[in-house]
Amino acid sequence: MSLPIVFIHRTAEEHVGLCMQQAKYSNPSSRVILIGSPENKYLSAENTEHFLLSRFYQSAQAFSYVYKHSTSNTYEYNLFCFQRWFILRDFMRSQGIERCCYLDSDVMLYTDISKRDNEEFDDFTFEYTWTTVCDLEKLNQFCDYATKFFRDPLHYQTLLQFAKEIGDAPVSDMVLFILFHNYALRRKATYGIVANGFFDHNLNCPFAPACPQADNLDGKKQIYQKNGALYCKITGTTDYLSAYSLHFQGHAKAYIPYFRSQDIPNTDDFMYFDYPTCKWVPAQP
Template sequence: MSIPVIFIHRAVEGHLGLCMQQAKASNPKSRVILIGTRENRKHTPDGTEHHLIDDYSQSARGFASYYRHLSPNDFAYNLFCFQRWFLLRDFMKANQLQKILYLDSDVLLYCDINKPDYERLALEFSWTTVCNRSTLDHYCAYLTAHFREPQMLHKLLDYCRVIGNVPLSDMVTCIHFRNYYLRMDSTYGVIGDSFFDHNLSCPLAPPCEQIELLDGKKKIYWKDGALLGKFSEKNGFLKVNTLHFQGAAKHYIPAFLTGNLPSRDELHYFDYATCQWLLANLKD
């Protein structure tokens, strides 16, 4: 059975429905689920599901009593970034789901998510993660303990300083939990000959062989039914599994939907300046 794809989102934004539509197009046998609000129900495409945040928020509300706001981000936004993991865990319990793919509302999915290798991505990216219920149980317990116990919170803040004086966010706790509790090596999103995108507007992480950039974003190619990144220092391509259109890059989401990709199989690339797919040549 195909694992479900789950989004959790409170706002009413058009790109949410597009990303759900793409998840269904790339994994037609999977349940594609939004845990959202009454207001954003209208953005759920045909063949997908909508469930209410309020129906799964008991333990998330409990976590709020321990939460300490240690970020320049908005209080409610940052709190909800942590609470969503409790919502997700409780939804999985209520619906007897053992494993899911979680995606943020600005991530487009292109691969079959049922490959066992993709479990290596567990909680490495907070916006794109395959995780099982047992892992989420442990992660939610970890979050509660680290905000409830002053000594554990201080250790977490020390970790924030070590990695570059970053604010405390669920992106930090995901990596800390993965490194020190799951003890999993980093993939940096690259698994085999493919990659899960960190951010369209950033290169791959420094340990990885780099792919070409264009206008400060990853240069994305299309050929023979697949999206690709082209290595910059050697021949060959990495297949695209996801693209993360963070911030202003959301503008490009419609152009990257499967239905809007080139109809011809020749090598194309996406030109950000004109927002078009153009035929590539050997010099591109």
């Protein structure tokens, strides 16, 4: 059975619709859903669905009463990053969905996520906040976990200390995800590299230090295509990793229109995307 793919976004930005259409292109049998606002309903084309976020906000609102703010990010932004998991949980309950794929609105998906949803994939779930498969039982656990860590002073101090230990990170849902993934679920880190491919952490960043590194170009991962499929090349080797997704974070959102599957060249030889010219060019043999 195909996994539904869910986006949550409050504003009307064109890249959201492009990411939804890419998810549908690579997962034609999946429901692709935007939980959003009246202003962005138009981003859902005929083959996707739109639901009003306000219908699933009750438990997210309750979480706001225990939330504590300790980051340079704005209060509203950081709070909503936590609240979205309560919104997703309540949406799944209302729709009778036991398992889904959640994507941030700047993630382009290039694989059939239902085919990747197997035992080899388990360690990756709940590792990235911007790309993850959620089952309702674990999502319930995470929402309870979040509430406990903000409501209870001792747990909150544990969260602050953990954020400090991993590099003075701001207290965000990403930090709590790592804590939940590593210690509550007791899963090992994959850093997004699964089954000879990768779910991208951030196009602007290299792979984690523990992983083989990919070629870079103009401060971003160098992305290759062959026969319409996307890859990174492992530096100093002739090995390639399939790109299951790309995360166009920050200013990289400007490249999203060039990375739609139907617009990527489909050639027998490798080409790479040249960021300065926004063109696909032949790669050196």
